[in-house]
Amino acid sequence: MADNNLSFVRTEMLQGQTPPLGERGIVRWIRLNLMATPIDAILTVFAIFLLAWFVPPMINWLFVQASWSGADRAVCATVSQGGTQPEGWSGACWAYVNANFNQFMYGRYPQEQHWRVNIVGIMFVVLLIPLLIPRIPFKSANAIVFFFVFPIVAFFLLVGGWFGLPYIETATWGGLLVTLVLSFVGISVSLPLGIVLALGRRSKMPIIKMLCVVFIEMVRGIPLVTVLFMASYMLPLFLPPGVTFDKFLRALIGVALFASAYMAEVVRGGLQAIPKGQYEGADSLGLSYWQKTGLIILPQALKMVIPGIVNTFIGLFKDTSLVSIISMFDLLGTVRQHFNDANWASPQTPISGLIFAGFVFWIFCFGMSRYSIFMERRLDTGHKR
Known part of the structure; x- marks a missing residue:
């Protein structure tokens, strides 16, 4: 007879225990x-x-x-070796940064007109933040205002000469204002232009492909300093008599064209990484070239090359410092320009100024980097079910 003793079978489960x-x-x-x-x-x-x-x-x-405050270099002076070093005199000279803060932000832009720059900055932030949030209503309208309406309003506010606003020459611009304007225009123009160049380089039309290849390889083969120098000093020599462009505008065009060549290669890498089946599937649906490209190919390609796009943006943002070669001063150029101020001639002031400029550049570059990581994780559908 079978043994009905089931005492070896557990009747109660053990309670869960915390891991070691x-x-x-x-x-x-x-x-x-x-x-x-x-x-x-x-x-x-x-x-x-x-x-x-x-x-x-x-x-x-x-x-x-x-040293956090002071009127001149006396608060940041150092003593000779063996001397008695007063308390607070051996550190960074933030008083120098504090005294020249407006110059670092606005350059020689008239102080009584700083409100115009501030309004443009507030508009930029107010329009950019909703654009960066993934799920927010009216994003298309926000993008149209940010990329098309805002630049026009910013131009009239910053330059002036209309609606009773005094005209401000771009030669007086400087500091962070120049850095942000150059980088914003360069980023806004280089991405769509780079996409067009990448598509043109992969085109089956020989003339279009040849023109795009020549432009990309020519621009990528020369340094940005050369592009800025030619845009500022050489371009006016080829223009008809009496025709000229503002030096700042020439710098904007040079930076945007230079960045677009590198952006084109980044986008082309994403286009080449798309499996051939995506193209064949779009063709089987009877989509036109632009429908196939805009609805199927480009969204996938741009998602794959987000790190490369942001890397180009960061490089462009830092390369704006090279405009000092054409006598224009961004944030770093303005900081270096003030090293010759006899009122603040001290061993601490150059180091403090450079640290301040580096910190400002780091804030913007780190923000772009972290946002690109966020978008990569959000758009990564490879392991989602």
Whole structure:
């Protein structure tokens, strides 16, 4: 007779237990990311040693012993070796940055007209933030206003000469104003123009393809400094007598064309990465070339090359400093221009000014980088079910 004793079968399930300490929380993160192998552990210890050696003196110089306010170089002066060093005199000279802050932001733009620049900046932020949020209503209208209406309004406000606004020569512009205008125009123009050049380079029409290839390879084969120099000094020599363009406008055109050549190659890489089946599937649906390109090919290609596009944007934003070669001063150029101010001649002032300019550039570049990562993760459908 079969044994009906089922005492070996569990009738109650064991209660769940928390994972061991080494498999959860910060301990697990440290073990997996910092101490996974002996080499990782050695590198981690070495990095901690470097941080402990470098960070405290840096914080001390940047903040603790820094000079935050003052009227001249006396607050940032240093003493000779062996002398008694007054408290707060051996750190960064933020007083120099504070005293010249308006120059760093606006250049020589008339102070009584700064409100015009501020209004343009507020409009830029108000229109850009909704455009960057993925799910928000009226995005198409927002994009039209941002890319078509806003530039016209900004032009009339910044330049003036209409509606009772005084005319402000672009030669007086400088600082962060020049950096943002150059980068905004360059980014806004280079992306659509780069897409057109990339499509033209892949065109089956020989003349269109040849023109695009010649333009791309010619522009990519010369440095931006040469492009700016030719746009500023050489281009007027080829214009008819009496015809001229504003130097700032010539710089805008040179920067935009230069960036578009690099953008074209980035977009072309995305187009080549699209499987052939996508093209054949679009053709089987009877779509025209522009329908196939705009609805199926380009959205996939641009999504794949977001890192390359943003990398080009970041490079363009930093390359605006090269306009100093044509006697135009962006943020970095304005900071360097003030090194010769006898009122602030001190060993601390150049370093402090360059750190300030580098921090401002880093904020914008880091923001673009983080947003590109966010969009990559949002648009990544490879592992979604």
